[in-house]
Structures are given as structure tokens and as C-alpha cells.
Amino acid sequence: MSDHAAEIVTFDNVGLRYGTEPEVLRDLSFTLFPGRFYFLTGASGAGKTSLLKLLYLAQRPSRGAIRMFGKDMITLPREQLPAFRRKLGVVFQDFRLVEHLSAFDNVALPLRVAGVRENDLAKPVRDMLEWVGLEHRIDAIPATMSGGEQQRVAIARAVIGRPALLIADEPTGNVDPDMAVKLLQLFERLNRLGTTVIVATHDINLLRQVPDSLIMRIHKGGLLDPTGALRFPPRPEPRPVDWEDDV
Amino acid sequence: MSKPPLIGRSLVRDLVPFGGRRAAKLVPRARGSGPMPWVIAIMIALTVMAAAAGLALGNLVNRASADLSSALTVQIVEANGERRAAQVERATELLRGDDAVASLRVVPPDELAELIAPWIGSGASGESIPIPSLIDVQLAGAANTAEVARLNALLVDDIPTARVDAQSDWLKPVYDALAALQYLALALIVLLAMTSAGAVWLAARSSFNNHRRTVEIVHLLGGTDRQIARIFQRAVTIDALLGGVVGLAFGTLAVLFIGNQFAALDSGMVAGGNLAVRDWIILAAIPVAGILLAMLTARITVMSALRRML
Ligand SMILES: Nc1ncnc2c1ncn2[C@@H]1O[C@H](COP(=O)(O)OP(=O)(O)OP(=O)(O)O)[C@@H](O)[C@H]1O
Ligand SMILES: [Mg+2]
Numbered sequence: 256m257s258d259h260a261a262e263i264v265t266f267d268n269v270g271l272r273y274g275t276e277p278e279v280l281r282d283l284s285f286t287l288f289p290g291r292f293y294f295l296t297g298a299s300g301a302g303k304t305s306l307l308k309l310l311y312l313a314q315r316p317s318r319g320a321i322r323m324f325g326k327d328m329i330t331l332p333r334e335q336l337p338a339f340r341r342k343l344g345v346v347f348q349d350f351r352l353v354e355h356l357s358a359f360d361n362v363a364l365p366l367r368v369a370g371v372r373e374n375d376l377a378k379p380v381r382d383m384l385e386w387v388g389l390e391h392r393i394d395a396i397p398a399t400m401s402g403g404e405q406q407r408v409a410i411a412r413a414v415i416g417r418p419a420l421l422i423a424d425e426p427t428g429n430v431d432p433d434m435a436v437k438l439l440q441l442f443e444r445l446n447r448l449g450t451t452v453i454v455a456t457h458d459i460n461l462l463r464q465v466p467d468s469l470i471m472r473i474h475k476g477g478l479l480d481p482t483g484a485l486r487f488p489p490r491p492e493p494r495p496v497d498w499e500d501d502v
Numbered sequence: 503m504s505k506p507p508l509i510g511r512s513l514v515r516d517l518v519p520f521g522g523r524r525a526a527k528l529v530p531r532a533r534g535s536g537p538m539p540w541v542i543a544i545m546i547a548l549t550v551m552a553a554a555a556g557l558a559l560g561n562l563v564n565r566a567s568a569d570l571s572s573a574l575t576v577q578i579v580e581a582n583g584e585r586r587a588a589q590v591e592r593a594t595e596l597l598r599g600d601d602a603v604a605s606l607r608v609v610p611p612d613e614l615a616e617l618i619a620p621w622i623g624s625g626a627s628g629e630s631i632p633i634p635s636l637i638d639v640q641l642a643g644a645a646n647t648a649e650v651a652r653l654n655a656l657l658v659d660d661i662p663t664a665r666v667d668a669q670s671d672w673l674k675p676v677y678d679a680l681a682a683l684q685y686l687a688l689a690l691i692v693l694l695a696m697t698s699a700g701a702v703w704l705a706a707r708s709s710f711n712n713h714r715r716t717v718e719i720v721h722l723l724g725g726t727d728r729q730i731a732r733i734f735q736r737a738v739t740i741d742a743l744l745g746g747v748v749g750l751a752f753g754t755l756a757v758l759f760i761g762n763q764f765a766a767l768d769s770g771m772v773a774g775g776n777l778a779v780r781d782w783i784i785l786a787a788i789p790v791a792g793i794l795l796a797m798l799t800a801r802i803t804v805m806s807a808l809r810r811m812l
Contacts, residue, residue, distance in 0.1 A: 312722075312812060313811075314812060315812055333809075334726075334727075336812065337724045337725065337726045339724075340723065340724035341724035343724075347722075351715075351718075352719075353715075353716050353719055364720070368720060368724055368725045368729065369724065
């Protein structure tokens with residue numbers, strides 16, 4: 256095993272520009288360790304979504320090196336990317352639900368893509384929708400759902416496959432505070448089962464909900480590093496991870 | 503519920519290709535599915551009709567020219583009736599002796615008189631106005647120029663007034679006109695086929711644009727290019743299949759209807775324009791080509807769009 260195996264994600268001097276615009280992300284160097292819970296905060300337009308896009312493999316960086324799951328993502332052939340995307344759970348800022356599919360089918364989508372049999376996926380999908388409080392909306396299509404309901408479907412879809420890395424972009428932006436706490440519990444629960452979590456948010460209250468979370472602050476495309484160390488956040492103390500805690 | 507439900511670790515995360523019902527659900531058929539089947543149906547129907555017309559015209563020309571191409575007419579233009587009869591006798595003898603001649607028939611003077619009556623009046627007889635004698639000759643082979651010249655030479659030595667003509671020469675202008683029509687039909691088919699191909703191409707692309715967001719989402723959820731191409735291709739194929747079947751049905755109905763109208767004319771010449779089994783196979787291949795093209799377009803469109811995504 257290489258020394259990268261302990262890290263889920265490593266960014267090294269990563270920069271990103273859209274087209275010929277100036278860089279929206281610059282000199283990003285950080286590491287995400289397995290089993291940790293990260294918050295990504297920063298003002299609107301600071302570059303949170305852009306950073307997450309690099310993480311969920313929707314965008315290649317304009318410069319720098321990115322390693323994920325021990326593989327160099329820059330040189331990895333395109334055909335191998337789907338296998339990596341299946342290790343990720345993503346809550347998109349704009350939800351990206353398939354508009355002609357019901358809540359059930361949207362949540363089932365990643366499982367179907369991964370080849371899970373219908374018999375095996377029906378119950379977990381129902382249970383998950385019940386957990387996010389949508390048992391009565393199971394056959395509704397996104398157009399008939401409220402913003403908060405759509406967001407909960409998006410979250411259910413992101414966590415249903417128990418991803419190795421959960422990437423959530425403003426996952427509680429459209430729900431009431433109680434639901435926000437409940438959804439965060441879902442992320443924490445997943446985190447205790449071994450999933451590394453990174454949540455982009457403006458919501459300071461949310462940060463307090465997860466006690467030993469790590470906070471990454473981004474400002475005008477660069478990570479703020481209060482400690483002055485090259486990597487942010489600094490390597491955390493080992494934290495007990497209950498990998499064996501299974502459902 | 504105190505604990506959130508999470509699916510077990512047993513989840514298959516391999517790259518499994520998926521098809522059938524599950525694939526259908528990813529890009530389900532929207533209501534009506536848009537104008538694509540109808541565009542394809544109309545183009546296929548028009549192409550089928552033009553192709554049927556071209557094929558029928560081709561058959562007509564081939565059949566008639568095959569009948570005529572081995573036929574010759576020998577004229578004996580001798581004013582003196584007695585000498586003419588002797589010359590006809592001699593010509594028949596010479597022709598019967600020739601290997602190339604399959605059969606011959608001396609056109610009886612009555613028949614000739616009847617033929618020319620409209621021009622010179624029925625009262626006319628062989629005495630007042632000399633009428634040439636005609637011999638219809640059917641050759642075993644083709645009545646090409648060389649053969650005509652050879653027989654001409656054979657006869658002219660003995661009978662200076664004999665003249666040999668290929669019968670197709672008489673009808674040449676008619677066949678030239680038909681051939682021109684055939685080229686017109688061919689040009690029409692080519693144009694229609696190109697337009698159909700364009701329509702299928704556009705329809706497949708517009709259908710892709712309707713599903714672009716879905717394709718992006720499935721891509722980001724870890725769908726492989728092949729998985730995505732397959733589900734989309736499937737949707738387009740169903741549309742094209744529907745359009746192809748409806749188009750072929752309409753085109754065939756129109757062809758059969760027009761065919762019946764022409765059959766009612768009961769003319770020997772038009773009957774030569776019937777469609778053979780081979781022609782029907784060609785017509786049936788038109789929608790098949792349309793469906794294949796739609797599938798190919800769908801595949802190229804979706805694959806090139808996917809390659810532009812990471
Ligand atoms: N596709 C794009 N093309 C060009 N510029 C873009 C694109 N996406 C984002 N940007 C720009 O990049 C910068 C960072 O945007 P980003 O979406 O990452 O911000 P954010 O931190 O997620 O903001 P918010 O909190 O509002 O979601 C912004 O200035 C934005 O205008
Ligand atoms: Mg954002």
C-alpha cells in the first residue's frame with residue numbers, strides 16, 4: 256500500500272478556470288482523510304461549487320494534481336471514471352433530479368445504474384424516502400414537489416448507495432431548521448459507518464451540529480489557512496470510526 | 503425511526519451493463535414522444551412511393567425493350583405486284599435458311615391495307631397505290647445493328663428493294679422518353695432519401711436534446727457511455743420503428759392503389775410495369791435503412807456529447 260491509501264482525496268496546487276476567464280480556484284492544496292466530516296464554507300461566489308465539481312468528477316482542473324482513492328485522477332483514462340463516480344454520493348446545489356421520474360425512481364437511479372436488482376432495491380429506497388419524510392410523495396415527480404421536498408429526494412439519492420465519499424452542496428438550503436438537523440443526522444450516521452463527508456454550506460448553525468467536524472474556509476478561490484501550514488485542514492488526530500456498525 | 507436506513511454494504515458496485523425494463527425506466531417514453539415518428543413516417547412513405555414508381559418504370563422499359571429487341575421488319579418496296587410477290591417468296595426462303603432467324607410471318611395484304619387505310623382511304627388497293635410488303639421476323643438473339651446490317655446485305659444481293667429495320671428503332675423516341683422519366687424518378691428517390699436521412703438525423707438529435715439533462719445526470723451517477731448510449735438509442739429506435747412501419751404501410755397502400763388503377767387500363771404495355779418480388783424487397787428495405795440510420799445517429803450524437811463531458 257502506498258502512503259496515499261490513508262487519504263481519500265489529495266489536491267496539490269490545483270487551479271481552475273472556466274474558458275479564458277481568470278482562475279476561480281487557485282493554489283488549492285489539501286487532503287481529505289477517510290472517515291472525517293468536513294464543512295466547506297465561504298461567501299457566495301467564493302468557489303465552493305467549483306471545488307466540489309472537481310471532487311465529483313464533473314470538471315478537470317486547469318492545473319495541479321488530484322488524487323482520489325489512491326489514483327491520479329488527472330491521468331486516469333476516461334473509461335475508468337464511472338467506477339469512481341459510483342463510490343461517490345452527490346447532492347447537487349441544483350438537485351439535478353430526473354424530471355420525468357418519480358421520487359422513488361430518482362432515488363433508485365444510482366442503484367439501477369450500478370446494476371442492483373429490483374427486488375433488492377425496493378425496500379431500501381422506500382425506507383430512505385420514509386426517513387426523509389417523503390413516504391407520501393413516493394410517486395410524485397419533481398415538478399409537483401416543493402424545493403425542500405426535491406432537496407430531500409436529492410439527499411436520499413446521494414446516500415442510498417452508501418458512498419465512500421459524500422459530497423453535498425448546500426444540502427439544507429431549502430429546508431426548515433428541524434429538517435436540516437435531521438438531514439445532518441443522516442450524514443453523521445453515514446459518516447460513522449465510514450463514509451467521508453464534505454458539506455458546502457453558508458449556515459453557521461449547521462457547523463455546530465457536528466462536534467468534531469473540520470472546517471475548510473474558502474475565500475475568492477483560495478483556501479484560508481489560519482495555521483499557515485501548507486495543507487488545510489491539518490492532519491487530524493485519529494478519530495475512532497465504527498466501521499463495524501452495520502445495519 | 504431512530505436510525506436512518508442505509509443500504510447494506512453488499513451493494514454491487516461493478517460496472518454492470520443494464521438493459522430491458524430498468525433501462526427503459528431511465529429514459530421512459532414521454533407522452534406522444536413528439537413529432538419524430540410522424541416525420542419519419544412521412545419521409546418513408548414518400549420514399550417508398552418514389553422508389554415504387556421508379557422500379558415500375560424500369561420494369562416497363564426492360565420488359566418492352568426485351569420483347570422488341572429481337573424483332574425485325576423486312577420491307578419489300580417493289581411497285582410491280584407480281585415481282586413483289588416473287589421477291590417476298592425469295593426473301594422468306596433466304597431468311598428461313600438463316601440460323602439467326604427464329605420465326606417469321608408475312609403480314610397479309612389485307613392486314614396492311616387495314617393498317618394504312620386511315621391515311622390513304624379504304625378504297626385503295628394494291629393496284630392503284632403500290633403498298634410495300636412486310637415480313638415480321640423474330641430473331642433468336644438480339645436485333646442489334648450488326649445483325650440488321652448482315653440480314654440487309656443477305657437480302658439486298660437478290661432483292662434490291664428489300665429494307666431491314668429493327669422494330670425498336672420505331673419506338674426509340676418512346677423509350678428515350680421513358681428512360682428520361684426513369685432518371686427523374688431516380689433523382690427524386692435520391693433527393694427524398696437524402697431528405698429522409700436528414701429528417702431522421704434531426705429527429706434523433708432533437709430527441710437527444712430533450713434528454714440531455716437526464717443523460718448528464720446518469721453520467722454523473724456513474725453510468726458508462728455504453729449504458730447511456732444504449733438507453734437513449736432504445737428510445738430513438740422505438741420512435742423510428744413506429745415511423746418506419748406507419749410510413750411503409752402508407753407508401754404500400756398508395757402503390758397498391760395506383761397499381762390497381764393502371765391494371766384496370768389492361769394495356770399490354772402498362773402491364774409490364776408490375777412490381778416483382780425483388781422490387782417489394784427493395785421497398786421493404788427502405789424503412790429498415792431508416793431505422794438503422796436513426797440508431798446510428800442516436801449513437802453518434804450521444805457518444806460525441808458524452809465525450810465532451812468528463
Ligand atoms: N460554468 C461556469 N462558467 C464560468 N464561470 C463560472 C461557472 N461556474 C461558476 N463560475 C464562476 O466561478 C466563481 C465561483 O462560483 P461557484 O459556483 O463555485 O461559487 P459558490 O461558492 O458555489 O457560490 P454559491 O454559494 O453562490 O453557490 C463565480 O465567480 C462564478 O461566477
Ligand atoms: Mg455553489
